[in-house]
Amino acid sequence: MKKLLFFLSILLLTAFHQSDNNPFYIPKKWKKPTYDFTKNPLSIAKIDLGKALFYDPILSRDNTVSCTTCHSQYNAFTHVDHSLSHGIDDKIGTRNSPALMNLAWQPIFMWDGSINHLDMQALAPISHPNEMGETIENVVLKLQKSSIYPTAFYTAFGDSAITGEHTLKAISQFLLTLVSANSKYDKVMRKEAKFTKQEKNGYKLFKTNCSTCHQEPLFTNHQFENNGLPIDTTLNDFGRMNITKKPKDAQKFKVPTLRNIEFSYPYMHDGRFKKIREVLNHYTKNIEHNPTLSEHLQQPIILTSNEKIDLTAFLLTLSDRAFLFNPAYSYPKSFFDTK
Amino acid sequence: MCIISFTIFFYSCKTNEVSTLNSTSTDKFSITFQPVFGAENLILNQKHPINETDSIEINVLRFYISNIEFYNHDKLIHKVLSSYHLIDLDDKKSLKIDLESIQNRPFNKIKCHLGIDSTTNVSGAFGHDLDPTKGMYWTWQSGYINFKLEGKSELCPTRNNQFKYHLGGYQSPFYALQTLEFDINDASEIIIDIDLQAILKNVDLASKHSIMSPSDRAVKLAEIVAENFEIENTN
Numbered sequence: 001m002k003k004l005l006f007f008l009s010i011l012l013l014t015a016f017h018q019s020d021n022n023p024f025y026i027p028k029k030w031k032k033p034t035y036d037f038t039k040n041p042l043s044i045a046k047i048d049l050g051k052a053l054f055y056d057p058i059l060s061r062d063n064t065v066s067c068t069t070c071h072s073q074y075n076a077f078t079h080v081d082h083s084l085s086h087g088i089d090d091k092i093g094t095r096n097s098p099a100l101m102n103l104a105w106q107p108i109f110m111w112d113g114s115i116n117h118l119d120m121q122a123l124a125p126i127s128h129p130n131e132m133g134e135t136i137e138n139v140v141l142k143l144q145k146s147s148i149y150p151t152a153f154y155t156a157f158g159d160s161a162i163t164g165e166h167t168l169k170a171i172s173q174f175l176l177t178l179v180s181a182n183s184k185y186d187k188v189m190r191k192e193a194k195f196t197k198q199e200k201n202g203y204k205l206f207k208t209n210c211s212t213c214h215q216e217p218l219f220t221n222h223q224f225e226n227n228g229l230p231i232d233t234t235l236n237d238f239g240r241m242n243i244t245k246k247p248k249d250a251q252k253f254k255v256p257t258l259r260n261i262e263f264s265y266p267y268m269h270d271g272r273f274k275k276i277r278e279v280l281n282h283y284t285k286n287i288e289h290n291p292t293l294s295e296h297l298q299q300p301i302i303l304t305s306n307e308k309i310d311l312t313a314f315l316l317t318l319s320d321r322a323f324l325f326n327p328a329y330s331y332p333k334s335f336f337d338t339k
Numbered sequence: 340m341c342i343i344s345f346t347i348f349f350y351s352c353k354t355n356e357v358s359t360l361n362s363t364s365t366d367k368f369s370i371t372f373q374p375v376f377g378a379e380n381l382i383l384n385q386k387h388p389i390n391e392t393d394s395i396e397i398n399v400l401r402f403y404i405s406n407i408e409f410y411n412h413d414k415l416i417h418k419v420l421s422s423y424h425l426i427d428l429d430d431k432k433s434l435k436i437d438l439e440s441i442q443n444r445p446f447n448k449i450k451c452h453l454g455i456d457s458t459t460n461v462s463g464a465f466g467h468d469l470d471p472t473k474g475m476y477w478t479w480q481s482g483y484i485n486f487k488l489e490g491k492s493e494l495c496p497t498r499n500n501q502f503k504y505h506l507g508g509y510q511s512p513f514y515a516l517q518t519l520e521f522d523i524n525d526a527s528e529i530i531i532d533i534d535l536q537a538i539l540k541n542v543d544l545a546s547k548h549s550i551m552s553p554s555d556r557a558v559k560l561a562e563i564v565a566e567n568f569e570i571e572n573t574n
Contacts, residue, residue: 039463116481119463123471127478137472164472168464243480245513245554 022047023328024104027181028190030217033104035118035176040169042176045156050174052152052335053167058142059122060088060132067125067171070097073329076260077101077178083271087131094130094235096271098256099264101180101323107222111253111269112239118175119168136164143167148336180259180323181217188317189217195317202314205307209283212296213255219318224252225294228287232270239269250292262319276315280308366444369528370407370436372426373571374400377536383428387536392493395544397535399489400428401475403454403468404436404519409446416443423455425468425475445525453517453565454485460509482507482553485515486564488535494544502544506561508553515558517565530571537567 022042026033040046053059057066070085071077077100079085085097095111109115115124125131126139143149144162154160156170185203187193195203206214215221224240231237231251240249253269267273273282283301287293303311323329374381376395381387386394404424409417419438427433455469460482464471475484486506495502508515523529541563550557 036463114480116461117463120471120476120481123476123478136478137474140472163466164470165464165466168471172463 022177023326024177024179027179027186027217030105030181034107035104035172037176040119040172042173043156045152046170046173047177048332048335049152049156050170050172051329051332052148053171054174055331056336058146059126059134059139061134061138062088064088065132067122068331070125070131071100073326074263074324075099076180076264076324078264080263080265083266085131087125087128088133091130093128094237095269096266098254099260100175101178101257101259102218103178104176105218108254112243113224113254114243118172121175122168122171136167140164140167152335178323178329180320182322183259183320184317185314186217186320196313198310198313199317200314201307202310202312203317205303205311206314209301209303209311210258213294214258219258220255223255224249225255225296226251226290226292227253227283228289228293228297229268229272229282230286230288232272235270237270248292251290252292258315259318260320260324262316263324276312277308280311284308366440366442367527368438368441370404370438370449371528371530372404372434372533373530374428374533374535377534381428381535389492389536395490395492395536395539397428397488397490399487400533400535402426402486403452403475403483405452405455405459407436407438407449407451409441409443410448410450411443411446413448416446417441423459423465423468425473447522447524449521449523449529451519453519453561453568454507454515455483455509456516457509457514459483477505477507477552480552482509485517486561488538492544495548496545497548502542502548504542504550504560505552506550506557506564508557510553513553513555513558515553515561517561519565519568521568521570523570532569532571533564534567534569538564 022044024042054067054071057063057069059066065088069087070079072080074080079097083096084092084094086092098111103118106118109118109121110124115121123136126134126136140162143153149162150160153162153166153170157166159166184193184195184199188195213221213223213225213227226239229251238250240252240254241247243249261267261276265274265276267276267279273279280303283297284303287297287300374397376387376397379387381397381400383400384396384398386396388394402425404426405422407419407422408415422436422438424436425433426436459465459469469483471478475487476482477484484505484507486504488502488504488506490502491500492502493500506515521529521531542560547556550560
């Protein structure tokens with residue numbers, strides 16, 4: 001009987017899941033997501049709740065900073081135009097906020113890999129004194145007292161008693177739906193479009209020089225690498241080593257995706273480069289050969305100025321306007337209007 | 340959503356039914372944790388003298404007990420699944436763990452974890468005692484705090500003479516989880532003392548007054564903490 005009930009519940013859950021018109025999907029030929037959906041099955045109500053939390057400054061101590069402050073949709077969910085992202089009381093952090101997309105496939109989070117699971121990611125900015133300066137305990141109290149959230153949590157989780165677990169899982173649900181796989185590059189791979197001659201040459205150069213770390217189709221290998229940036233002595237950020245305490249990890253940072261790179265400037269963990277041109281000049285001219293430099297950068301990358309233009313043309317094919325302007329990710333006005 | 344709730348509802352009814360039918364009073368078992376300071380009971384926010392001039396006051400004592408197992412001559416006879424218990428000296432109810440339906444008695448040994456295993460540490464958000472609102476989860480770096488001890492002593496040259504030990508870490512070489520073992524003939528209730536005086540005797544409060552992240556020091560202190568859990572008596 002127990003088995004039968006279990007089987008039925010799985011069947012019903014699956015049916016429920018498939019009938020959802022949610023924006024999460026696994027693009028063709030992509031591998032299985034890393035995120036374990038069985039522990040947090042998607043539903044429209046949970047995604048909507050997570051989206052509201054993502055846009056709501058209630059997560060910060062003085063109700064001024066929301067997730068979207070540093071992760072705005074039109075900038076591929078990062079903080080445009082600020083090398084170092086800023087938060088509560090106009091305090092400035094020590095790193096450039098990462099662009100958010102395809103997080104269901106991402107095994108480890110933050111530039112230094114300090115966060116091991118998407119569910120726990122939001123705790124870091126909520127608690128950081130320079131970001132939201134709040135505690136999850138107090139967030140839960142504020143949500144419980146609000147006029148809209150107890151009902152929304154009840155609809156989503158069948159329980160109007162708000163918990164940290166449900167708050168974090170709802171945020172994960174919205175983040176999981178941020179799938180970007182509809183750029184020109186994707187259309188070319190699906191044989192729905194064709195690269196120009198320039199883009200095609202850029203793709204060839206990309207595969208020769210960049211794709212070991214920026215692996216297709218996610219355009220990252222999810223590893224930590226030292227890409228030869230001289231240390232900024234005003235920050236002294238040693239990246240991955242701060243977490244593992246191992247000298248071999250000094251100056252290593254997570255390889256970021258290149259998807260939507262046109263919109264996710266500035267670049268690098270500290271946002272030191274504003275233009276793609278500066279990034280390419282770094283890789284061709286300015287790599288610092290220090291002891292932990294990535295093995296993939298030991299040989300010089302040589303590109304003529306025309307090749308740099310072609311490579312840039314290819315990188316621009318990674319822009320996914322359907323993602324950047326998808327109304328499913330936008331400010332949920334109707335949710336907040338129900339007050 | 341209704342469908343999910345219903346399924347869970349049916350499921351839990353079913354489970355309860357089984358345990359009610361099978362359990363008798365002899366299947367029950369409880370563990371009570373009793374923090375002590377040497378020969379005295381430990382009282383929160385109260386000075387315990389350690390010599391003529393100095394004292395130690397404990398303000399926070401919280402830790403996780405998980406994965407409780409029963410053995411008979413080193414053979415595992417019963418394991419309590421998904422058991423994670425936050426013990427908090429400030430919450431008297433939490434000091435006692437009540438277990439039902441201990442199978443295959445008798446037992447002569449109990450083992451449990453002091454802390455949270457590495458698999459749970461990398462598996463996302465959980466509720467109840469594992470909920471991150473319980474203040475036992477690090478925010479700047481993923482991972483549970485297995486054992487949290489905060490207090491004051493004149494020996495600490497810090498602001499308000501405070502010391503803080505947040506012991507955790509789930510990755511080698513700083514895996515702070517400890518296994519506690521108690522040799523105990525089949526009983527329905529046990530009391531386990533945790534001697535804070537004995538633990539703090541091993542710490543130089545004047546120089547090592549703070550541990551707040553996974554490290555070698557955290558692992559060493561976790562080992563010392565584990566050595567100072569001791570069965571008081573049995574019924």
